Amino acid sequence: MLRLVSLQLMVTVVAGAFAALLGGMPAMFSAVLGGLCCVVPNGLMAFRLYVNSKTPGGVNPFSFFIWEFIKIALTLALLAATALLYRDLNWLAMLAGFIVALKSYIILLFRH
Structure with a gap:
């Protein structure tokens, strides 16, 4: 699970760099924030499942x-907070960063 979360974080950084090339700094921040809206809840759930597995x-x-319900609720809350608090939000970049981070597990499927 840690490999998936770290891969999501790396893919989020790459998506942010790509968005910076295409749309500038607001697009980069939007893509990174969108990716973090996926990475943070997944990391929290992975951590809690790891702790629970040691009991x-x-x-x-x-x-x-x-924890799956908490992860979904936290994802929606982070997306809403990003939309409300970041004034220069680039919606396309944010959604692209979110989707890229969300679907990054496909890379791990094809590695083996």
């Missing part, structure tokens, strides 16, 4: 679904 009972399906 004597292990990870149960109920805690997994609770």
Whole structure:
């Protein structure tokens, strides 16, 4: 899970650099913020599942679904906060950064 989160972070940085080339600094910040809206909730969920796996009972399906709900709610909250608080938001760059980070697991599927 840590590999996936670190890959998402790297892909977010690459998407931000690409957006900076195409649209300047506001597009770069928008793409990076969009990617972070995906990376932060996934990292939090991965950390919590790792901590739960080290407990004597292990990870149960109920805690997994609770953390999945928290991850989705946090993702929506971060996207809304980005849209409300960043004045120079480039919507296309933000959504592109979010989607690239969200779908970066495909890279890991084709590595093996």
